[in-house]
Each structure stands twice: as C-alpha cells, then as structure tokens.
Amino acid sequence: MSVEHRFGRYGGQYVPETLMPALQELEAAWVATSADPAYHEELDRLLRDYCGRPTPLYHAERLSEHVGRTVLLKREDLNHTGSHKMNNALGQALLARRMGKTRIIAETGAGSHGVATATACALLGLECVVFMGTEDMRRQRPNVLRMELLGARVQPVDAGARTLKEATSEAIRDWVTNVETTYYVIGSVVGPAPYPSMVRDLQRRIGDEARAEILERFGRLPSRVVACVGGGSNAMGAFAAFLDDPEVELIGVEAGGEGLASMRHGAPLTVGGPAGVLHGAMSAIMQSEDGQILEAHSISAGLDYPGTGPQHAHLRDTGRARYEAVTDVQALEAFRTLARLEGIIPALESSHAVAWVLEQPRGGDELDLICLSGRGDKDLAEALERLGIA
Amino acid sequence: MTGLEHIAAAFAGRDKRAALMPYLMGGFPDVETSAAIGDACIDAGADLLELGIPFSDPLADGPVIQAAGTAALRAGATTDAVLGVCERLAARAPVVLMTYVNIVLARGIERFAGQAAAVGAAGLIVPDVPLEESAELRAACDAAGLALVPLVAPTTPDERLRRIGAGARGFVYTVSVTGTTGERRALDPGPLLQRVKAATDVPVALGFGISTPQQAAEAAAAGADGVIVGSRLVRAAAEADRPAAEVGRLVGELAAGLA
Numbered sequence: 001m002s003v004e005h006r007f008g009r010y011g012g013q014y015v016p017e018t019l020m021p022a023l024q025e026l027e028a029a030w031v032a033t034s035a036d037p038a039y040h041e042e043l044d045r046l047l048r049d050y051c052g053r054p055t056p057l058y059h060a061e062r063l064s065e066h067v068g069r070t071v072l073l074k075r076e077d078l079n080h081t082g083s084h085k086m087n088n089a090l091g092q093a094l095l096a097r098r099m100g101k102t103r104i105i106a107e108t109g110a111g112s113h114g115v116a117t118a119t120a121c122a123l124l125g126l127e128c129v130v131f132m133g134t135e136d137m138r139r140q141r142p143n144v145l146r147m148e149l150l151g152a153r154v155q156p157v158d159a160g161a162r163t164l165k166e167a168t169s170e171a172i173r174d175w176v177t178n179v180e181t182t183y184y185v186i187g188s189v190v191g192p193a194p195y196p197s198m199v200r201d202l203q204r205r206i207g208d209e210a211r212a213e214i215l216e217r218f219g220r221l222p223s224r225v226v227a228c229v230g231g232g233s234n235a236m237g238a239f240a241a242f243l244d245d246p247e248v249e250l251i252g253v254e255a256g257g258e259g260l261a262s263m264r265h266g267a268p269l270t271v272g273g274p275a276g277v278l279h280g281a282m283s284a285i286m287q288s289e290d291g292q293i294l295e296a297h298s299i300s301a302g303l304d305y306p307g308t309g310p311q312h313a314h315l316r317d318t319g320r321a322r323y324e325a326v327t328d329v330q331a332l333e334a335f336r337t338l339a340r341l342e343g344i345i346p347a348l349e350s351s352h353a354v355a356w357v358l359e360q361p362r363g364g365d366e367l368d369l370i371c372l373s374g375r376g377d378k379d380l381a382e383a384l385e386r387l388g389i390a
Numbered sequence: 391m392t393g394l395e396h397i398a399a400a401f402a403g404r405d406k407r408a409a410l411m412p413y414l415m416g417g418f419p420d421v422e423t424s425a426a427i428g429d430a431c432i433d434a435g436a437d438l439l440e441l442g443i444p445f446s447d448p449l450a451d452g453p454v455i456q457a458a459g460t461a462a463l464r465a466g467a468t469t470d471a472v473l474g475v476c477e478r479l480a481a482r483a484p485v486v487l488m489t490y491v492n493i494v495l496a497r498g499i500e501r502f503a504g505q506a507a508a509v510g511a512a513g514l515i516v517p518d519v520p521l522e523e524s525a526e527l528r529a530a531c532d533a534a535g536l537a538l539v540p541l542v543a544p545t546t547p548d549e550r551l552r553r554i555g556a557g558a559r560g561f562v563y564t565v566s567v568t569g570t571t572g573e574r575r576a577l578d579p580g581p582l583l584q585r586v587k588a589a590t591d592v593p594v595a596l597g598f599g600i601s602t603p604q605q606a607a608e609a610a611a612a613g614a615d616g617v618i619v620g621s622r623l624v625r626a627a628a629e630a631d632r633p634a635a636e637v638g639r640l641v642g643e644l645a646a647g648l649a
C-alpha cells in the first residue's frame with residue numbers, strides 16, 4: 001500500500017506546524033492498519049453486511065436506448081446512507097478507533113459525507129461533530145436532520161459563502177485546536193498527505209467491483225468511465241481500477257454552474273489556470289491574481305468547491321483523464337431524465353455525470369460506465385423548486 | 391543590512407526584557423489606517439512589526455484575525471498595497487511579513503521574495519509551510535536576504551524542534567498553544583520555551599494567545615526573547631473609534647510590562 005505525498009507536482013502537506021506530528025502519526029497508523037488483514041476483514045464484513053456491498057452494476061436499458069449505446073450504472077446510491085461516502089467514512093472511523101481517538105470531526109457540503117460519518121460514529125460509539133456551511137444546511141436540510149438523529153452535532157459555519165470551503169477550513173481549525181483527542185475524517189481525496197491517497201484507497205472498491213463485474217458479464221472493459229468531481233473521491237475511486245487500462249477513457253465531470261464564462265462555477269480542472277494551495281494541498285484551484293481563493297458555485301452542494309484532489313490535477317496534466325463541465329441546467333435536466341427513464345432519482349452531484357453522457361452524440365458502440373455516486377432524496381426540495389414543479 | 395541583521399539588531403538592541411513584536415493586519419481597517427497603526431506601534435515602543443498580508447482562507451487564525459483579513463480584502467486590500475505599507479514602516483523598524491503560501495505562490499516564490507526584500511521587509515512567516523515544504527522558499531528568501539522564520543508548536547517533538555531550529559533564520563516563532571490565533575486567559579509557556587531554546591541558537595519569540603502586559607511579562611520571565619501580540623491589537627483596531635491611537639496605547643502598556 002503506497003502513501004504518495006505528491007502526484008507529479010501536486011499534493012504535499014501545507015498545514016500549520018501544530019498538525020504535522022498528527023499527519024505523521026496518521027500516516028504511520030494507516031500504513032500499519034492497511035497492511036493488517038484483521039482491519040480489512042472487519043471493513044469488508046461491515047461493507048457487506050451493514051452497507052450492502054458490493055453495490056449492483058445496473059444495465060440501464062431505457063437510458064441506453066435513449067442515447068443509442070450501452071450505459072451501465074454503478075449503483076453507489078444503493079450503498080447504506082445513500083452514497084459512496086460511506087466507504088471512506090467507515091474505513092476512516094475504524095482507523096480512528098484503532099488509533100484510540102474518541103472524538104471525530106468531519107466537514108460536509110451536500111451532507112452525504114456528514115451523514116456517512118455520523119452513521120459510522122453511531123455504529124462504533126464515537127463522538128461526532130460535523131462542520132457545515134449555513135447555506136448548505138438550508139439546501140440540504142434532510143441531511144442535517146439525519147445527522148442530528150444519528151447523534152452527531154452539526155456545527156454551523158457562517159463565514160464566506162457558507163458552503164463546503166468554509167466548512168472544511170473550520171474543521172481544520174478545530175483539528176489544530178483539538179488534535180490530541182480528535183480524528184479528522186476528511187470526506188474526499190483532498191487535504192494534506194496522506195489523505196488523498198488514503199481516501200482513494202478506501203474508495204477504489206467502486207472501480208474494482210465494477211471492473212471485475214463488467215469483465216465477467218460483458219467480456220470487455222468499458223470505453224468510458226464517467227464520474228462527477230467535487231473533491232473527486234467517487235471519481236478517483238472509480239478511475240483507480242482502470243488507470244492501467246489505456247483503452248478506457250476516464251472522464252471527470254465538474255460543476256459548470258451558470259456557465260464557465262459566468263465565473264460562477266466549480267470547475268477548476270476544466271478551466272485550467274495556475275495551480276495553488278487550498279486546504280493543505282497543491283492542486284487545481286479557483287483563485288484571483290493575488291492568490292485569494294474564489295467562491296465556487298454549483299446547484300449541487302457537493303460540487304460547490306473551488307479546489308479538487310491533487311491526483312486529478314496530475315491525471316489531467318498527463319492526459320490520462322479528461323475533465324469537462326456540465327451546467328446547473330443540464331444537471332437538473334439529467335436529474336429528471338434519469339428519474340423518468342429508469343425510476344432512479346440521482347443526487348444532483350451524480351446528475352452531472354449522467355448529464356455528460358446525455359450530452360454526447362447519440363449512438364456509437366461505446367460502453368459507458370457511470371458512477372452514480374448517490375441518491376437524490378436530499379435534493380428533492382431544491383431540485384423540484386428549480387424545475388418549477390414544487 | 392540584510393533582513394537577518396535587522397532582526398538580530400532588534401533583539402540585541404532592545405531596552406526591554408523581551409523584544410515587543412506587535413502584529414497588525416495590512417489593509418485593515420483600510421490601507422492608510424493600517425500604516426498609521428504600524429507607526430503608532432513603533433512610537434509606543436515596538437521593537438519589530440509583524441505585518442499580515444490578508445488571505446481568504448487563513449487556517450492558522452482564529453475569529454478575530456480571520457474577520458480582519460476578510461474585512462481588509464473587502465475594503466480592497468491587495469498584496470501590492472500591503473507591500474506599500476511595509477515599505478513605509480520598514481524605514482522605521484524591522485518588518486516581518488506574515489501570510490499564507492498561496493499568496494506567495496501566486497506571484498512566484500522568487501518574485502515574491504525579491505519584492506518583499508525590495509520594500510525593506512526583514513523576514514517572512516508562512517504558517518502553512520512546515521519544514522517538509524520549506525526548501526524552495528528558504529532558498530529564495532536566503533537569496534533575497536530575507537529571513538524565513540519557522541514556527542514550532544507544543545505538539546512538535548524535540549527531535550523535530552532541533553531540525554526546525556537548525557534551519558531557522560531570524561528567530562523561531564513559538565506557538566504558545568495548541569490551536570489557532572486568539573486571546574487566551576491562561577498560558578503556561580515555560581516548559582515549551584525551554585524545549586525550544588535548547589533546540590536552536592537564534593532568538594525565540596512567543597506568540598498566539600498573549601494579550602495582556604502581565605502575560606507578556608510572564609513570557610519574558612519564562613525565557614522568551616520576543617513577545618508577539620496579535621489578536622488583542624487587531625480587536626482594538628476593529629473596535630476603537632481611533633484605531634491607531636488605541637493600538638498605540640495598548641502597545642505602550644505592553645512595553646511598560648516588559649520594562
């Protein structure tokens with residue numbers, strides 16, 4: 001198990017000195033734990049019996065007919081708590097318990113990672129505090145209620161745009177202050193090393209399961225693996241299994257918001273621009289000329305983030321993966337289309353990946369694999385209002 | 391004089407038990423007033439100034455300095471404007487710039503170091519560049535004659551303290567508490583100061599949490615060569631009708647506490 005600190009020139013550990021010993025302790029614990037079969041036995045057992053993994057690989061026939069080629073959905077929406085976030089939260093919560101930490105903190109945007117962490121903490125009997133921007137608390141209200149029911153404390157963050165960036169900053173500040181007792185469960189492949197590689201390793205079962213099942217059922221690899229990218233954990237988990245299959249195209253779909261030209265988006269990889277440091281790692285970020293971090297914008301709280309995982313920036317630069325953006329309007333349309341064609345209501349985040357597939361020219365003999373990262377119950381109020389249904 | 395020599399002279403030439411090192415946020419509440427606050431600090435007995443360049447996402451800062459940075463940016467503060475403030479103040483006292491790494495990277499490391507030196511800055515503090523990420527920045531600062539001042543924390547083990555202390559330029563910034571910047575009621579810096587002083591040859595300054603003349607005096611008595619006061623002064627700049635006069639008054643009290 002490798003713990004990379006850099007992906008090309010991206011990554012690193014840009015954090016206050018107070019945290020450096022904690023990151024080193026975390027890395028040592030992760031190296032030891034991830035080499036311990038007992039850890040994997042426990043994690044695998046819980047992911048199977050508690051979460052319902054492996055998640056299904058579903059041949060979406062009506063969607064396939066609609067786009068004129070075969071589309072498969074990796075159903076992370078059917079994972080316990082309704083998204084891929086549980087794979088990571090459970091893996092890290094088990095690690096925290098082994099490290100003897102009793103207090104867990106997490107940041108959340110859409111609330112998916114917050115709910116997953118609150119769930120893992122309920123299961124393992126750990127104290128849980130989740131930092132969440134007040135704008136996200138408004139638009140993802142069901143998840144706030146779920147976290148509270150699960151026994152977590154939701155700590156409102158009222159700074160800046162009151163979304164994921166501010167929640168993450170506040171979680172890091174809490175960690176700086178309470179580092180001796182507290183474990184920070186970061187929710188994506190972002191942050192200082194070892195988080196990006198650790199979270200990728202915990203999410204790679206998405207890709208591993210899908211790859212094995214596609215080979216078995218279809219006797220071939222997919223042509224394209226398509227996943228939405230906020231911080232990039234479901235995409236990285238899906239991509240990881242296919243990195244050494246050069247014939248498989250990897251496509252990360254970012255939040256185009258109101259359009260790239262409007263500057264109101266969350267698409268740092270697609271837009272390009274100089275690399276920078278946000279939340280402890282060098283990566284693609286949205287910033288002003290002076291280096292001030294810009295506010296992102298997306299209809300989906302989970303993609304509403306001006307940074308991204310460092311490995312994605314590296315995959316972009318090397319050309320191994322391609323990143324494109326889908327607007328709020330296109331994502332909403334895909335949200336409705338998938339509901340009507342397949343009876344599956346996707347998360348607004350995942351709807352971006354679906355939208356990208358819908359936007360491609362009809363037909364072809366490609367086999368598209370979409371990582372359907374989560375279910376859309378949390379988004380109903382927001383989406384129905386925007387669609388003019390409520 | 392190089393930045394290192396300026397800083398060394400400030401510690402050596404002080405007329406107090408410890409050098410008094412006020413922190414002010416550049417561009418807060420506005421650019422002109424922040425320069426006036428710096429002048430008032432020098433008039434009231436500051437030996438060295440720390441001048442913050444505001445950053446949108448300051449991870450090492452508590453609510454008071456965070457809010458000041460946000461307000462400064464909203465009022466239009468830019469890196470260039472704060473470098474202008476530095477130029478004005480550096481003619482009167484050594485100035486150490488304090489900012490986050492993305493502000494440095496946005497200009498390019500070498501260009502930033504060169505411009506900071508050109509406006510008379512003596513040193514640079516970047517709280518999100520730990521030892522492991524510091525090589526390139528230290529080389530650029532050395533080349534420009536700027537002291538890259540490292541931070542150490544209560545969580546830093548002895549062996550690591552020695553490695554950080556060995557590469558330190560100017561002084562070692564000792565973070566007195568496990569946490570972010572902000573006023574604290576009680577501090578017990580003695581044991582940490584002794585560990586840090588045993589690990590380095592350069593002066594050791596204590597910061598984070600110190601807000602009263604009594605705490606400053608206690609830090610000096612516990613062995614600090616320098617005392618950094620930030621949030622208390624930034625709060626005064628935020629709350630007072632005449633920010634420069636009020637910050638000057640507080641710095642005068644702190645100086646008296648160190649006499």
Ligand SMILES: Cc1ncc(COP(=O)(O)O)c(C=O)c1O
Nearest residue numbers: 112230231232233234302373374
């Ligand atoms: C369902 C769902 N998908 C995707 C994301 C985006 O995160 P990531 O890019 O790390 O997969 C989120 C984040 O909250 C989410 O809730």
